[in-house]
Amino acid sequence: MAPTSFRILKTLALSAVASLAVVACGGGGGGGNGNLASDQTLNFPILGDFGTLDPATADAETDQEIQQNFQDGLVRFDANLNIVPDLATAVPSASSDGLTYTFNLRKDVTFSNGDTFTSKDVLFSWNRAAAYQGAYATNLSAIQGYDTVAKNKKAGKDLEALLEANDPSVTMGGLTAPDPYTVQVKLSQPAGWFMTAIALSGSTGWIVDQKAIKNDPDNWWSNPATAIGTGPFKMVSYTPKQSVEFDAVANWWGSPKPTLTKVKIDISVTNASTAITKYEQGGYDIVGYGGYSNLPVADILRIKNTSNESAQLLLHPKVRSYWVSFNMVHDASRQAGGPFLLSGGDKAKNLRLAFALAVDKNALVQTVCQGIVCTPATGGLIPPTLIGHMDSVDPLSKFDAAQAKTLLQQNGGASAVAGLKYAYDPENPLNVATAQFLQAQWQQNLGVHVDLLPVAHSPFIKARLKGDYVLSRDGWQADYNHPQDWFDNLWGTKLGCPDAGCSTGYTTKAYDDLQAKADAEPLDQAKADYAKLNQMLIDDVVYIPLYYSVGAFLIKPYVKGAGTNSFFDNFWNGISIQSH
Amino acid sequence: MFTRGTLIYIGQRLVLIVLAVLGVSSLVFLGIHRLPGDALFSEHLHGDQYQQTLHHYGLDRPLWVQYVNFLAGMIHGDLGESLVNRGVPITPIVLREMSVSAEIGLVALIFTVGIGMTFGVVAAIRQNTWMDYVLSTTSVIGYSMPNFVIATFLILVFGIWLDNFTQGTFYFQIGWPGRYGSIGAIWLPAFALGFPYASIVARLTRASMLEVIRQDYIRTARAKGLREAVIMVRHGLRNALIPVITILGPLVIGIITGGVVIENIFGIPGLGKEFANSILNRDYNIVIGVFTGYAALVGLANLGVDLLYVVIDPRIRY
Numbered sequence: 027m028a029p030t031s032f033r034i035l036k037t038l039a040l041s042a043v044a045s046l047a048v049v050a051c052g053g054g055g056g057g058g059n060g061n062l063a064s065d066q067t068l069n070f071p072i073l074g075d076f077g078t079l080d081p082a083t084a085d086a087e088t089d090q091e092i093q094q095n096f097q098d099g100l101v102r103f104d105a106n107l108n109i110v111p112d113l114a115t116a117v118p119s120a121s122s123d124g125l126t127y128t129f130n131l132r133k134d135v136t137f138s139n140g141d142t143f144t145s146k147d148v149l150f151s152w153n154r155a156a157a158y159q160g161a162y163a164t165n166l167s168a169i170q171g172y173d174t175v176a177k178n179k180k181a182g183k184d185l186e187a188l189l190e191a192n193d194p195s196v197t198m199g200g201l202t203a204p205d206p207y208t209v210q211v212k213l214s215q216p217a218g219w220f221m222t223a224i225a226l227s228g229s230t231g232w233i234v235d236q237k238a239i240k241n242d243p244d245n246w247w248s249n250p251a252t253a254i255g256t257g258p259f260k261m262v263s264y265t266p267k268q269s270v271e272f273d274a275v276a277n278w279w280g281s282p283k284p285t286l287t288k289v290k291i292d293i294s295v296t297n298a299s300t301a302i303t304k305y306e307q308g309g310y311d312i313v314g315y316g317g318y319s320n321l322p323v324a325d326i327l328r329i330k331n332t333s334n335e336s337a338q339l340l341l342h343p344k345v346r347s348y349w350v351s352f353n354m355v356h357d358a359s360r361q362a363g364g365p366f367l368l369s370g371g372d373k374a375k376n377l378r379l380a381f382a383l384a385v386d387k388n389a390l391v392q393t394v395c396q397g398i399v400c401t402p403a404t405g406g407l408i409p410p411t412l413i414g415h416m417d418s419v420d421p422l423s424k425f426d427a428a429q430a431k432t433l434l435q436q437n438g439g440a441s442a443v444a445g446l447k448y449a450y451d452p453e454n455p456l457n458v459a460t461a462q463f464l465q466a467q468w469q470q471n472l473g474v475h476v477d478l479l480p481v482a483h484s485p486f487i488k489a490r491l492k493g494d495y496v497l498s499r500d501g502w503q504a505d506y507n508h509p510q511d512w513f514d515n516l517w518g519t520k521l522g523c524p525d526a527g528c529s530t531g532y533t534t535k536a537y538d539d540l541q542a543k544a545d546a547e548p549l550d551q552a553k554a555d556y557a558k559l560n561q562m563l564i565d566d567v568v569y570i571p572l573y574y575s576v577g578a579f580l581i582k583p584y585v586k587g588a589g590t591n592s593f594f595d596n597f598w599n600g601i602s603i604q605s606h
Numbered sequence: 607m608f609t610r611g612t613l614i615y616i617g618q619r620l621v622l623i624v625l626a627v628l629g630v631s632s633l634v635f636l637g638i639h640r641l642p643g644d645a646l647f648s649e650h651l652h653g654d655q656y657q658q659t660l661h662h663y664g665l666d667r668p669l670w671v672q673y674v675n676f677l678a679g680m681i682h683g684d685l686g687e688s689l690v691n692r693g694v695p696i697t698p699i700v701l702r703e704m705s706v707s708a709e710i711g712l713v714a715l716i717f718t719v720g721i722g723m724t725f726g727v728v729a730a731i732r733q734n735t736w737m738d739y740v741l742s743t744t745s746v747i748g749y750s751m752p753n754f755v756i757a758t759f760l761i762l763v764f765g766i767w768l769d770n771f772t773q774g775t776f777y778f779q780i781g782w783p784g785r786y787g788s789i790g791a792i793w794l795p796a797f798a799l800g801f802p803y804a805s806i807v808a809r810l811t812r813a814s815m816l817e818v819i820r821q822d823y824i825r826t827a828r829a830k831g832l833r834e835a836v837i838m839v840r841h842g843l844r845n846a847l848i849p850v851i852t853i854l855g856p857l858v859i860g861i862i863t864g865g866v867v868i869e870n871i872f873g874i875p876g877l878g879k880e881f882a883n884s885i886l887n888r889d890y891n892i893v894i895g896v897f898t899g900y901a902a903l904v905g906l907a908n909l910g911v912d913l914l915y916v917v918i919d920p921r922i923r924y
Contacts, residue, residue, distance in 0.1 A: 078692040159658035161651040
């Protein structure tokens with residue numbers, strides 16, 4: 027008879043084998059035959075939970091990618107980034123003085139809980155968003171009375187009570203509802219960008235249901251019973267950091283009617299490579315949706331080289347640009363100083379130009395992005411497909427090592443730029459590779475050693491906006507398709523430059539004046555002025571352009587209608603699952 | 607099983623655990639507010655709007671006011687709200703993740719004790735045979751390799767080399783499909799977590815068993831004609847277990863803290879993964895919550911180990 031210990035060992039071994047057998051079940055899918063699958067469930071991961079689904083405070087791409095499928099605005103962007111009517115019957119034009127917009131609302135719209143949508147909901151949603159002062163509150167800043175509401179300090183039930191009572195402290199005077207299906211908006215000054223700003227999905231211009239929010243004003247969006255919107259899908263379950271599920275709304279008022287019956291989003295996987303592996307094993311239908319199209323370069327390269335999966339890879343330009351910012355002002359608030367100041371005149375400008383020309387942007391893209399996940403920023407800071415992208419080549423994007431060296435020699439030589447540091451946030455691996463590449467280029471092409479200063483993201487952004495760095499990693503992701511989004515949020519006195527919230531400190535009277543003019547003009551008229559603003563930045567060598575980002579998606583062949591434009595994922599109600 | 611004295615001891619320990627948890631979370635609260643950076647500040651959210659958001663979360667109040675509010679919440683079992691996942695209450699998240707980590711930890715502990723004792727007993731009763739050498743060598747390898755190396759190796763073997771055998775579904779388990787409690791999903795990470803400690807248990811059990819099986823009472827038992835299996839399990843193993851139980855406390859803590867690495871490698875949504883994510887995201891409230899969860903888990907696990915003495919050795923009383 028075998029000793030007891032042997033039997034225990036045998037049992038353990040058998041258990042291990044049995045466990046393996048349990049694990050070894052299930053499998054992936056195959057090709058489609060063009061017919062709809064019986065199970066219209068879409069599965070995909072997001073690699074981090076959303077911050078909030080409340081339009082008043084949402085500020086992350088993931089939030090907005092989800093919200094655009096269960097909430098609506100009066101207008102929205104279509105797949106080609108045109109502004110189209112959503113809850114409004116048409117996109118209104120501004121009055122002749124550019125100060126008044128009148129929205130006529132659809133009368134057939136209901137929230138997913140059956141509540142009827144009226145102009146009262148618009149007033150509530152917009153006043154509430156202005157009062158909450160989330161990251162995108164300024165999208166409503168052109169409306170008369172915004173400044174008063176922006177001073178509000180109340181939140182939660184206190185704020186809801188004020189809103190319900192139409193308290194003047196939280197009511198924008200320029201926002202009125204002549205009848206249940208008309209909303210009139212009066213602006214404090216002409217703003218050609220206003221319509222674009224309120225079309226931004228999942229943001230302050232989007233509509234919420236007052237009745238649903240009333241009892242839980244802070245967390246209504248996380249509870250399926252109160253996460254109510256007018257969109258084609260409704261939340262049916264949500265476990266934070268685990269999963270969220272949406273079902274199609276029966277008899278939804280809009281079009282196209284959703285074919286998918288359910289959307290299951292896995293929030294438990296936070297690693298992109300793990301998500302890709304799970305996709306390859308049949309666990310997901312899509313990877314890259316929900317604002318996570320920055321898939322690892324190594325995985326993309328591997329998939330590109332496979333025969334069966336390369337066709338599932340979708341690479342598409344996105345609306346984020348990266349560049350290097352110089353510190354251009356030195357005062358009591360901006361301590362960094364450095365050799366690149368506006369007050370340094372032509373000498374400082376030539377030094378900035380030397381640093382810009384010394385960087386080979388094509389080589390950067392090959393080295394840092396393997397030529398896949400980014401493209402050289404050759405058309406100004408505004409990426410391709412967006413209004414404001416330059417038709418000509420940005421002179422700052424050129425690479426001319428000889429001229430760079432000459433400029434440096436003529437303007438003080440290496441000693442004029444000694445002891446420089448390039449600050450960056452290393453959480454994004456591309457930032458690390460970029461910093462190392464820049465350091466090598468400046469050393470090789472200028473003979474200048476620049477130290478690298480990695481700083482954690484949040485302190486880095488804080489310090490950069492305070493003017494603590496002479497050279498720093500900079501970037502911007504477009505919020506909406508309008509040049510104002512770039513020229514108002516990155517430079518100029520309107521933003522707070524030189525001393526508040528300004529990476530470079532750059533502001534000139536000419537810039538401020540032209541910016542004010544452009545902002546007030548209708549878009550067609552404003553384009554030329556924004557182009558002139560762009561030229562000012564180039565003439566003053568305010569930045570070193572690096573690259574535009576490219577999004578990467580994996581989409582199973584049986585998923586039809588999924589994809590992206592440069593801003594956002596294709597809407598869920600245009601997606602279907604084919605038999606496979 | 608438990609006497610009145612033991613129950614009083616349990617009560618005292620529970621009070622101490624509560625105080626320890628409060629102390630740990632207070633230290634973390636005070637420490638973390640000294641760190642630079644936060645979860646809310648971003649390229650889009652700064653200036654007045656940032657201040658407004660700080661106000662909304664009460665983060666603009668003096669530290670002592672925040673601390674008092676935090677303590678008041680703690681006493682009511684409310685760990686506050688996530689800053690990244692805005693407004694979402696933390697307590698349910700920590701409790702859920704604690705249960706996931708405890709589940710993995712428990713299975714890892716079963717591996718630790720099961721494999722460790724089996725190896726130790728077999729090596730002892732087959733001392734200086736090839737079997738002893740094989741098991742002892744395996745043990746040395748086990749505790750020489752960090753758990754993340756074992757985890758990566760297991761992924762290599764079962765996920766890649768044996769891809770045909772596992773039908774690729776091994777990777778399906780990475781990322782956790784949400785079926786908590788499925789042994790098929792747990793056993794591999796639990797093995798990676800428990801095996802290094804199993805090696806320690808094996809060596810200790812072997813040494814302890816070698817000492818015990820040479821005792822007079824074992825010889826007496828054999829003389830009485832008892833079966834060898836009964837002698838080894840009832841008289842040998844039971845007495846050899848006392849030193850093993852003694853190191854079980856530190857091992858349990860090792861398993862719990864080791865879960866931080868293993869959960870991140872296997873993508874298991876437990877406290878360990880949250881620990882890493884929340885620090886990277888600067889979601890301070892969750893960091894405090896996770897530390898609180900860990901403190902509670904370690905305290906309760908140690909109490910459980912101490913109570914095992916009573917079960918194993920009736921002479922021990924509290």
